Amino acid sequence: MARLPSFFSNLYIRQNPKSFQGTTPQIRTRNLSIDQINGSSEEVLQHSRKPDEIFAQNQIMSVSEIAKEVADRIRTRPRWEQTLLSDFPTVNFTDPTVYNEVLRLQSNVFLSFRFYLWLRSLNGSSTDPALCNVMFSRLVQANAAYAAKNFLDDTKFEPEPQHLELYIRCLFENGLIDEALDVLDRLKLSGYCVSLETWNSALSHLVRTKRVDVVWKLYEDMMAYGVVTDINTISHLIQAFCLENNVAKGYELLQQVLEAGHAPHNIVFTKLVSAFCKNHDYGKVSAVLNNMIAKNCTPDIYTYQEVINRLCKGRMIHEGLRIFNELKNRGYFPDRVMYTTMINGLCRNKDLEGARKLWFEMIRNGIVPNEYTYIAFIDGLWRSGCIDEAEKLHKEMLNKGYGETTISFNTRINGLCLNGKVEEARGLFEEMNGKGIIRDSITYNSLIKGFSQQGKITEGMYFFNELLKNGFQPSTASFTLLIEKLCEAGHVKEAETLWLDMRDMGFEPAVLSLDPILLGLSKQGHFSEVMQWLGYMINNGARPKETTFEELIKCLSVADRVDDALYVLGSMLNMGFVLGESICHSLVDKLCRDNSHHHMGTSLEKILERR
């Protein structure tokens, strides 16, 4: 023993040899060399011919040797817990140098965790904060956010700040944003300032989950800590500005960054492009594109796709298509998303033939449509009344293994409704229930609209009540159509009641259009109520439609209520509407035909002067 080196404390004597039958020859060889250090080389050489007997005597091994053996055993033996202590009787597993090394060597985090639990079951190690820290950091390194969180909740130990910092990033990466923010707050309270990388990671995930308010709060904190930001920080801030539609600020920040000689990631440019597109500020769009090119950040497929997508959504489909074709001419190959975007845009623009052409071109180019592509095109087919083709493609989609979803059902239900096949749509609605597919507000709104459109008020009301029962909001279109059809069917009182109920339930003003009620009442000749409702609307800042005003004026003139007609006309003009010629004529005719209203002609002239 005199020849042992000074790191004696890190060496353990292993006594029980039999347990190493499963180890590899390589390990045995290394054990030999350790034995040689111990001065028993002759004996070992002898035994090396009978491997099973090599360990029949005490050996001295380093911690890393032992740890390797233990780690191997944990990895290869299912029931290692039962034999570990008896096989390594002299090893003190609760010594941090040992378990640290075993955990370091154990790449499988679940096995590490089993080892940890085993250690915890040994005496005295249950509250060892060092062990907890090691295990916790292993879980964090393995990006096992939920496991790490459960671990903290169970053990109630306080990890070291640097481990918590990594834990924060791990939580963000796994989408546990609020949890991450909590831990970050805790760290801040303790006075520990996390690194720029962690701040940036937080900002990045907040931007990705659109939590703009928290972005600004964190940024304030960063400033308070005097953190020196970098281009990544600013990139996130620019995106945050885009998210809250404060594009001008984002653009300003971009210019500052560019002037300072930095170039943000392509995505930052793309987000600005997208935001400016949304605002129809195409001059700025091309300015950003030029910024990109100047910085050698060539606009990529994402950038162009965003432009095309926004152009299509902003009803500038022709411009979108022009760019799409231009890209192809310049040798870009549109990918599946690009084709989907374009097909969807064309379908929404009722250019089914254009969409169909692209559909086949895409397939010719070897791009296989996926769920998005199918839905976009199938929806277009429904809207264009190509029912059989829509159903055929739907089957094809299912055959390709895309399962039925809320969206696929909604597309069909809405498609059937658009084509008047409401009973079939109802059948699908029931089918969803049987198949356990979630119905959403789109499902209900499509059916409300579909049945109402057919004048089937009872069914329309049924789906409306179901929608409310399930906690969804009616869409403007479905609610308006329902009210309109109620009025048309003569149930104006019911429509008024429904409207008032909805208002009292606090529904969005946008949904609550009174126009159909005004028209319904006016059709029934309840003019004093029409005037009351109109007064209510005007007082509450609601804007009746131009066609509603015109219809009211017509009805009021016909009913000889010229004063009311002129009042309505005045309100209409006050709201900035321009008087249509036919209304103008019919009103003037009316007034001139009737001498008693001659003075009215004069007041009308006054009103018309403001045109």
Next chain:
DNA sequence: GTAGGGTTAG
């Protein structure tokens, strides 16, 4: 693999 994209109502 390396921050990102497209689908159903209105």
